[in-house]
Amino acid sequence: MFKFLLHRLLATIPVLLVVAVVVFLLLRLTPGDPAAVIAGDIATTEQIEHIRESLGLNRPLVVQFGIWFGNALQGDLGESFFFRKSVAELIAQRLEPTVALALCTIVLAVAVAVPLGVLAAWRHGGWLDRALMGFSTLGFSIPVFVLAYLLIWLVSLELGWLPVQGYRRLAEGFGPFIRHLILPSLTLSVIYIALIARVTRAAVSEALTEDFVRTARAKGLPERRVLIRHALANAAVPIVTVIGIGLALLIGGVVVTESVYAIPGLGRLTVDAVLARDFPTIQGVILLFSVAYVLVNLAIDLAYLALDPRIRY
C-alpha cells in the first residue's frame, strides 16, 4: 500500500516535468527575441533589458529553464506587462469564478449522468438506453458556444428566467451567485454528461452480468439495492476515472463558456492574454490548468483504494 502510494507519487514527477518543459519551450519556440515576446507589445527598452537580465536570457537554454522553473516553484510566474500585474496575482483574482463554474458543472453532470447511465444499463436496449446513446452522440457534436446561444435565447431572452450573462461573487450573496452560474454550468455540463453517462452505462452493464448480481437478485434483494449497492458500486472505478479524464474537456469548455457568458475567470483571462499576445500570462494559466489536471487525476487514483477494497497494490 505504502509502496503503491510512493510509486504513484513518483510517477507524477516526470509528467509534471514534461509539462513544465513544454510550457517553458512555448515561448522559446517563437521567432524573435524572447525578452521582447515576454514584454509584449507595449514594454519599454529598459523593461526588455531588465527581463533579459533577470531571466538569464543570454545564458544557455538549460540555465534559463532552471531559472524559470525555480521561480515557478516559488509561485513566481513572471510579470504581465499588458495587465501591469504579476501573473500569480492575476490568476488569484480570476480563480473564484472558474472554480465555482467547474465545481457546479461537475456536480450537475454527475448528478444527471450517473442515474441516467445506471437506468440505461438496467434496461439495456430499451427506449431510455437508445435515447441516452443518441443524446450522448449529439452532446459530443454540438459546439459549446452554439449550445450557449441556444440556451441564452430560450431561457434568458424568451422565458426571462435567468440573467443573460455576467458573474456575481459568492460574497455578494448566494442567490445571485447561483442564478448567474446555472446557465453556464448547464452549457458546460452537456458534453460531460454525455461522456460520464456512456461510461456509466458500459460499466454498469458489465457489472450486471456478474454472478454476484444474480445471487443478489436470487436472494430477493430489491432491484434498487441490486443496482446501487451491487452494480454501481462495482462500476465505480471506470466512472470516477472518466470524471478525472473528462476534466481536460471541461477546462477547454471553460475557456469558451466564460467568453460567451462574460465570466471574468481564468478562461476569459486566457483569451484576453492571447489576444494581447501576453505570453507570461498564457504560460501561467496553462501551467496552472495542467498541474491541476495532473493532481486531480492523482487524487482519483488514490481514491480507488477507498472505492474498491479489492485493489491492493
Added chain:
Amino acid sequence: MDTPLAELAAEAAVPAPRAATWRRLLRNWSVRIGGALLVLLTLVSVLAPWLGTVDPTLIDPVNRDLLPGARAEVATLTGESFEHRFWMGSDSYGRDIYSRVLYGGRVSLVVGIAVALLSLFFGLIVGLTAGFLRRLDAVVMRVMDGLMAIPGILLAIALVALWRPSVPTVILAITVPEIPRVVRLTRALVLSIREEPYVEAAVSVGTTTLRLLYRHVLPNTVAPLIVQGTYICAFAILVEAILSFLGVGLSTDVPTWGNIMAEGRLQFTQYPHNVLFAGVFLALTVLAVNVLGDGLRDTLDPRFSKRGDRP
C-alpha cells in the same frame, strides 16, 4: 519457406477480404446516415460557387441585416448589379450568410481531414517506435503523458497565438495535442498484436523486423486507427470553430463557421439567424462525422477505440 508456420504467418497477414468488409459497412445504419450526410455537406461546400452563392466576402452596406429569405439588389465590385435572394439573410456588413456558410464549410472540412491524417501519421510513427523499440518506450510514453496533461484546446490556442494564425498553423496547432492519443492507441495495439500467434510464427521463420511491421502489425492497426481518425476529425472541426469564435483563429476576412458566429454574436438578440445557421451547419457536420465514426467502430469492432479515452 514452405513450412506450415510460414503459411500460417502469410495467411494471417492477409487482411479480411475487402468486398465483405465494404458490404458490412454499407449495411450499418450509422455508416449510411453519417456517411450520406457528410458526402452531402462536402458536395455543398465544394460546389458552393454553382449553388447560387455570391462572393462570401462581398460587403454591401445597403443590404445589411436582411432577414432570411429576403430579396435584394447586389452590386459587385466590378459594378455589375443583380437581384439575389438572401436565403439565410445577411450580416451587419451586408454579406450573404448563405454564401458565407457554404464557403465556410471548406475550411472546416479541410482542417478536420488534415488534422486527422497528420495526427494519425505522426502518432503511428511514434507509436510503432515505442511499441517496437522497448528501450525508447518508457521515455516516449512519459513525454506523451506530459503532453496529454496539458488541456488540448489550451495548447492549441497557445500554439496558434505563437505562430500567428493561417490555415497550416491552425492545422498544426490542433494536431500537436492529438498526437499523444494516437501514440497511446498505436502502442497499445502493437503490444497486443506482438503477442498474437501469427507474429510469433512470423518471427520464428526469420521475418525481418521491417517486414514484420509492414506485413503483420501495420495491417492490423488500420481499423482502430480509422475509427480514431474520424473522432479526431470531428474534434478538430470543433476546435477550429472554437479558435475562430474566440477571435484567435483564422483572420476574420476568411469565412469560417466560427468567424461567422463570432461576428453574429454582437447582434444575437436582434438577429439570431446570423449565429444559428452557421451553428447548425457546424453541429450537423460534427454529428455526421461522429455518427460515421460510431458506425465504423461497431462494424470494424476494434477493442481499443473507446470514447472514454477521448477528451
